[in-house]
Amino acid sequence: MATEGQQHPIKIYILIWLLLFVVSFFSYMVDYLEFEGMLRWTLIIIFMFLKAGYIVAVFMHMQWERFALIFGILLPPLALVVLILLMAVEADYANATRVQYMGADPTAVPKSPHH
């Protein structure tokens, strides 16, 4: 097929490569420094999407594709957002009914292997 393909300077690949290591290191530090609660979750999500974005945009060449392809691939997963949101609500509801009607203990502490 007479196409030029995705040809780009190697520099940008190496840059993204390094960025992936750096961001991975950051998300590892979130755990290592034992951030808790909202801060932890927000940071995890931010770093996760940052890495995913780098991979899709550069390594998978999405940022150089035409919008026809970008929309064709990136819009359908919006259906999954609906699924995830509704399932989050549903799971909380199920958990609440279990606590309320079946005497489950919502404050149980995880059993740990090392103490």
Add this chain to the structure above:
Amino acid sequence: MATVEVPYQETVPLHHPKTWLGKYVFSQDHKVIAIQYGVTAMAVGLVALFLSELMRIQLAFPGAMPWFTADMYYQSITMHGMIMVIYLLTAFLLGAFGNFCIPLMCGARDMAFPFVNMLSYWVYLISVILLLLSYVVPGGPTGAGWTLYPPQTITAGTPGDDWGIAMMLISLAVFIAAFTMGGLNYITTILQARTRGMTLMRMPLTVWGIFIATFLGLIAFPALFVSAVMMLLDKFLGTSFFMPAIVSLGKSLDYSGGQPLLFQHLFWFFGHPEVYIVALPAFGVISDLISVHARKNIFGYRMMVWAIVAIGILSLVVWAHHMYVAGMHPYFGFFFATTTLIIAVPTALKVYNWLLTLWRANIRLTVPMLWALAFVLTFIVGGITGLFLGNVIIDIPLSDTYFVVAHFHMVMGVSPIFAIFGGIYHWYPKLSGRMLNDKIGLLHFYITFIGTYLIYFPMHYLGFIGTPRRYYETGVTEVTGFYPQSAHDLNVFITCVALFVGVSQLLFVYNLIVSLKKGKKAGDNPWGANSLEWRTPDTPPGHGNWGERLPTVHRWAYDFGVSHGDQDHIPQDVPKQKSN
């Protein structure tokens, strides 16, 4: 690419099989694969039809077949539902019509990946064989109902809770693999392998319906795949994804903490799009049949396309209207009832457009046209009862009654079957070069059409008086004495009609076989249609479909009722005159 005005397929050589086996068995030609899909789907559909007759006999004449136990009844229900929805309707509408129509209507030589396409059929065949093999494994096929809800599906007491469910789930996973292989082909072919001048907005609506349905399949079947994997693990590895702590037959099982509703959500996240995977190709086929046989351009082509797209999108956010009584989050009812009623808008739009196409048209009551008209009527009837069931308040008393059975058989059972029949009568001349016999066709049509209403209309009333579905016995025995005699009489009536209609389907099979040799020669374009499949140099189309050059498309497929020489239609590959 865009500047080079040559379709890619004109530049690459076509794969040419040398042997008989390569031409007719392991063929990579989309037309042969379409026939293989169609024949297999029809054969397995006849099995499902037979199962439904067994169930009808049991309901009307309890005790007439002493060997037909309650377990067998549930197994029949499950297999009937699963075969009809997945292995017949999905496989036929996408596997057979999709394979036959897409390359011909888009002006392609073949599918984009013929080898993968061939593989798709053989993997599909394996899934069918696996499904049927569940009749010979210990315990027989699963009797969990086609929705396979846990925990009952995999706990003792349900027929086939061991081997049967394993065969079913594995068969489904294999089917999904087959569908994915086919589906990737359909999408790639439609998007990337059209001929010169064939824009998306010039494609016949059949292709549009198949396109969106395939896309839905590719993003909905994963949910079924995931739930099948998780259920297999629950059953055979003892995980507790769907299984709460449970006492079965007085024994406490090792499960704890699972969420049965998760399965239902995943299943219906697949299951509702599945309804439209079946319906959208039917919509497309019917739109084309109506336009061709009414000799009038389809009313509101663009709106029809956008309606198909809108239905496809909306179908992904309505799934839990199957779960109003399941015990999910109480606020979900509002959300899903709203989205469900919104989806009625594009659907109604399509119905109006079909009616407006017929308005003052030059209607020819050919056999395909009769099926198309029957489809529209049946779809309206089934769709309207869908409005009842989409509302939480009305659904609650009606759920799990025969009203539901009547509704879904009308709207997604019989209607797509009508579209399939109509499509076969319409395209058989292109496929075989001969017409199907009209007399047998008419007989088959009237029996099936009238029979449908005699069977399913009374079921609405049975539902209103509260007849539960999936009951082995509702007859007036001492145990089930709550059931009024009049309702039972209705049941007997339904069964008698069902038996007659079921047997008369053999007329159709007979017609298909006999017309292959004895049918009237069809010629290239017996219906005077415009779309590209009627413009092939040979009938039936040869390998590669077109000659040296792919056709060039200059117009949409719906130029009917115009004067063009001595014809009343202008095919898609006729150039536009300068004056217009």
Add this chain to the structure above:
Amino acid sequence: MSETLDKENILTGTARDWSSDMTTFKGVPWGKAMMWIFLLSDTFIFTCFLTGYMVVRSTTTEPWPVPSEVFALSVGGVAVPLLLIAIMTFVLITSSGTMAMAVNAGYRRNKKLVFWLMAATALLGATFVGMQVFEWSKLILEEGIRPWGYTDDSHLLGNAPQFGAIFFMVTGFHGLHVSIGVAYLLIVATKVLRGKYDHTNLEIVEITGLYWHFVDLVWVFIFAFFYLW
């Protein structure tokens, strides 16, 4: 392609491509279009798995094990949280980098380089799978985690039994993808070297790369949700 066809306005460009004849994705070979659509479908599979994970984890009323303790690796008697996972992530990201280089080399038609870079990618992938086997065996043998719960002498006994179930299922499914990817890479690399794709633009390397980067992409989500959450 994007160099020759300029990227147009986000709306009119999209509309023009979708309403044109012959191809919708301009300049995209069939195989690449197919791979993208397949990956979209695969995205739905993995997201359904992860949604299932979210549901069972938030539904269960039994406590969930603490990941940083379960997945810790002790080095010289000191438990370092997530050490193995950090190395696995490192390996997978490295393999993504070599893959990206291979794609680049492919479009410069340097077949030898393509072969070696893809082979390196496959080797790193195999290393990843090997480490996953090590991780699994440690969880199964030392921690007593089973798909159906925990062994009777496990320290984790009393936690939610879904932990092992969902963990083994999702990482197993991902590992399966990696293993298939390794085989796919080796096959394509060999065929490229033998000149089976000489008549093409070697876009097969990019297609293989898409799959491989997708596997890496999934790992990003698994890393966040299973090991950090």
